[in-house]
Amino acid sequence: MTLAARWLLSLLLLWQGAALAAPQVTQAWIRLLPGDLPLAGYMTLRNPESQSHTLVAVSSPQFKRIEIHRSLAQSGMARMQALPRLELKAHAQVRFSPGGYHLMLFGRTRPLRRGQTVELLLQFDDGYQLSVPFEVRAATAR
């Protein structure tokens, strides 16, 4: 291996390391409901770093407004709680899943159909931004 190639390889590894260290999202999907009903978005948010990150905003040109919510069941009653921010602690994982944390997506700017992908922009308090593709699934998805 030439010296130039070695340099290139170590640069590549460094860049990859940096990319891996920031918060990551997997299993991102949206449950499709008819008309213009508000929708829920789900994902698994993982922080591999030793410092915490706080999710402060989520946006997309596809929706007028997006909020971070949590469903609560208290004394047999279902309720929702809006969260202004969500702290992702060091080396922690937060699952946004049916019946728990979810993104509430209000007001479609254009129609959505099953199978398509929608990009949502996650913004953290330290300025870090992450564009995440969410798969649009059927109302009956689980």
Next chain:
Amino acid sequence: MKRLVWPLLLVLALAGCGDSASLYRLRDISALLPPLALRLHDGDNRPRSGADFAGQVVLMYFGYTHCPDICPTTLARLAGVVRQLGAAAARVSILFVSVDPARDTPAVLRAYGEAFGPRVVALSGSQRQLGALAKRYRVSYGFGPADSDGQYEVSHSSAVFIFDTRGRARLLATASDSDADLLADIQRLLAPAPVATR
């Protein structure tokens, strides 16, 4: 005489101590709640009553369509479990009762019910009709303040009320019950009554 309506949860807590060897896995409510009776309308704005569902096992759930998480999650689960019944699924009706008639017009109800498949019937009614139904099954619901877009949250009971093919209240399912338990109990309710032998 005005009868005092005890909240369902309190009744269940009081009744919960002596669960005998029931054949069923879900919460037995047969001694606690009255038979299926309702006066509502469906997505075609046709009046519907409890008698329309005679011969069916009925799963009744209270919610509203602008609920993005709990309501569709519950309906997706119920529809998924009922689908596992195969041909017997035709003998089960999942009633989604919207307690938010202001936004849930018949057209909204129809599209919503269809999104969850053929076994889901989305219903609503006047506040008076809904109030009577909620009182009958000891559930409550409430409306939160409207935001700048006129949207508001509705709190509602999270349980699923299950009635047998003769309309009798039998079981209560909650989110913590497994799909397997739900499926097994629906299958048991659908099974023909055993013939007494000596």
